[in-house]
Amino acid sequence: MNAGAAKALTSSSHFALFGLPEAFSLDLEMLEKAYRGIQSQVHPDRFAHAGDAERRASLQWTTRVNEAYRSLKNPVQRARHLLELHGVDVAFETNTAMPPEFLVQQMELRETLEEAKDSAALDGLRASLVGEKRSMEKAIAEAIDARKDYKGAADLVRKLQFLHRLDEEIDEAYEALD
């Protein structure tokens, strides 16, 4: 049997589960392929007629694979998981210290959101957020993959998390319009 696969089963690393290198820059196509490959082996639909033991094992595995896939697809979760693997806690809940200029920018974005009264305004805000998120992700990739600066990356991940929260608030604003 192949050594990588053995590691996948014993490790808590989502990357190892899918046989992927532990890096923030991720080949999403490879991830999807690995996900589909594993799901086709463990999914409950394969065991609908099997005994209780196999059905239970299938449910547990599929649940884990779904969770790992969901985490890796989301840049904030992916970075958080990587940092955890390197012993760094992102501490979303406890560490809320941010550089003043970032906070000012965030407050301005939120003011724009509150003033947005139609879907065109929300569309505009969302479009501007896409660029922000992309450059933040690029910075995180450099910090983690190139410089291995995990502590420094944690600050960037917290900033990215801020942007994602704003994204969710935009969703809520759209819903309020409907």
Place this chain on the structure above:
Amino acid sequence: MALLQISEPGQSPAPHEHRLAVGIDLGTTNSLVATVRSGVATVLPDANGRPLLPSVVRYLADGRTEVGYAAQARQAEDPKNTIASVKRFMGRGLKDVAHVESTPYDFVDAPGMVQIRTVAGVKSPVEVSSEILKVLRQRAELSLQGTISGVVITVPAYFDDAQRQATKDAGRLAGLNVLRLLNEPTAAAIAYGLENAAEGLYAVYDLGGGTFDISILKLSKGLFEVVATSGDSMLGGDDFDQRLFCWAVEKAKLPPLNARDMRLLQVRSRDAKEALTFHSESKIIAKLSSGDLVDLSIDTETFCSITQTLVNKTLGPVRKTLRDAGLTVDDVKGVVMVGGATRMPQVQRAVGEFFRRDPLNNLDPDKVVALGAAMQANVLAGNKPQGEDWLLLDVIPLSLGIETMGGLAEKIIPRNTTIPAARAQEFTTFKDGQSGMSFHVVQGERELVADCRSLARFELKGIPPMVAGAARVRVTFQVDADGLLSVSAKEGTSGVEASVTVKPSYGLADADIERMLRDSVEHAKGDVTARALTEQRVDGQRLLEATRTALQADAALLSPDEVKQIEAAMAALEKLLGGTDHRAIKKAADALNKATEDFAARRMDAGIRRALAGRKIGSL
């Protein structure tokens, strides 16, 4: 010289016997049963060649029931005992039921789910639905000449946990082995996708008799992946009938109607609605019990204008699901129309205008869900070899959460999460020395618990005395492949583990189902034991067959001793299967399940290894 054949690891060399599996569309207005025969999905008609079974059940004083067309014909004559659109009441309390004032039924407000008083006693919606399922089961067994090994029952994608559980209970009550609950738009996507070899992003717009669903799926070869879903489980063709009925009452200036007149006028309103699909004008004519004659004309334009709000109401969820999927209208390659109510021209027009493309109508909107369910049942029964089958990834439609301080709902698993899924959240105590915590499990998108659907309440007791905030109670939500939830809670810090697991049940416990089975006419002749024996035998056989297949494929994962242990457990079960002690069979089956636990886990691991190894070779 003959070549020796070696099968691929994990695949059984001998094709197993074909299992009879059917798909059932348990609809608000009509229900259908379909199966795959010689590779082709077909709807099974009744003895008179009619494919649909009207979802109408009439209870008679002598305990007999009439189901389908016969019951439908008596609606106006016997409205209190003739239950139509029972799907609207599944998993619902009395306060959730819309238009109570214009239904003729004698409702009984029961905890969890509303019940209906009939001449044959008080009936739960689960019992009424099981009558429909029983007729479909008989139809399938007669037509396929054998016992049905498993069924897939479809539910609206937007059904919540209570409604799903009620549907599964109805299946059990009808004596069916429910392999899976399948979302209706997903079933339609399977049928459409396979028929047309469709690839890319598709929307399924499903306006049925009583429910509305919109799902967006990513279709590719061998994979159906639901990206996002939304809907309204209280909106459907029935509401269009209702609008027309109200219009007629107002137009004809009718006084409050009795149950018979109300039902008659509702039936005539529906007929007029259906006629308006093909004609620009239609009539509502009804002779009331007072002798007065209602004679009204309605044209398409009026009908469109009085139902405009209903059509618009479907577009909110459509926008929401696009947003959840992170897509725009231009990303969607096609819109598949499902459900009889999509025949209405104003619905077709609104959907076409919204998506800026003609909706796809090339499958019969009444049958497509049952056909897709039959195809999925065929795969779940294992009748399709690996490689020719497909993977189906679905999501939960509504967020699941827990009540926190101040009546707020904390989301644990957000909507559109791929299932099966599990998520845990830690909670702590509020007071020093607090020894118990009560939890309230809710489903819905609203921030206030009062606006969400309450699924279950439970208590964790025996937390050792600690200062406030020191306890760590981990609450885990697990959603299975049917979209059904179970919740467990556990206190960890002190090393003392208090743990509790709940499955929301909505007033129907396992014991209730057993009692109903006992009470039902079909089993009144003291054959409860016989039925239990048959069920245990079928389950035991199934388990033996599954274990045999597993050993054949993967015995190499076990030591000779381990193989011997499993074989001993198999032999014990096999021996008892011939006997008549259903409890002993159950015990032996449980023992075999226990003996194969480790083996099952190792087989999963091996499967993952194969998947990873295959990919590595493939990517070289």
